[in-house]
Amino acid sequence: MSKRTGPEKMQVSFDLDEVLFVSPRTHKTEPKLPFPLCKIFTERLRLGTPELINELQKLGYEVWVYTSSFRTERYIRWLFRFYGVRFDGIVNGFRHQKEVQRNNKTILPQKLPNRYRISLHVDDEEAVCSMAGQYGFRAYKLFAQDDEWKEKILQRAEQIKKMDQLSRSEL
Numbered sequence: 753m754s755k756r757t758g759p760e761k762m763q764v765s766f767d768l769d770e771v772l773f774v775s776p777r778t779h780k781t782e783p784k785l786p787f788p789l790c791k792i793f794t795e796r797l798r799l800g801t802p803e804l805i806n807e808l809q810k811l812g813y814e815v816w817v818y819t820s821s822f823r824t825e826r827y828i829r830w831l832f833r834f835y836g837v838r839f840d841g842i843v844n845g846f847r848h849q850k851e852v853q854r855n856n857k858t859i860l861p862q863k864l865p866n867r868y869r870i871s872l873h874v875d876d877e878e879a880v881c882s883m884a885g886q887y888g889f890r891a892y893k894l895f896a897q898d899d900e901w902k903e904k905i906l907q908r909a910e911q912i913k914k915m916d917q918l919s920r921s922e923l
């Protein structure tokens with residue numbers, strides 16, 4: 753049995769489009785993958801993506817992808833593997849439909865990170881970020897080029913971890 757013991761890891765998730773996948777015309781990006789991989793995996797990663805994700809995992813966070821796109825989990829895993837990144841979980845449009853939206857009569861928000869125990873979600877869309885308070889997760893809005901995005905997200909994650917620990921110890 754591989755039951756996890758000890759304290760649960762805090763989970764952080766990232767949107768893909770306009771967050772981890774950006775255009776080199778508007779953002780600093782990681783280098784292209786070598787040919788022919790760059791013909792298969794055409795997306796470009798925001799500069800510092802592998803570094804930030806590896807750092808978060810080293811600090812004891814689980815890092816997830818939460819995208820409303822319908823890229824397959826397999827495609828996402830492979831693309832990032834070539835950059836030395838392994839995600840702890842991936843939610844794409846299919847999985848969200850199947851596990852979150854399901855047969856609900858009302859249309860739920862396009863992302864509900866709290867359903868996956870995600871405490872901090874990074875997204876470019878105001879529509880997603882503005883749901884955070886109401887649905888019990890926290891959001892970090894990231895869109896434009898920002899040379900300090902890694903530090904800011906690390907700081908935000910650490911802040912949330914401390915607040916959660918504090919509120920748990922007060923129970």
Ligand SMILES: [Mg+2]
Nearest residue numbers: 767769770876
């Ligand atoms: Mg997006």
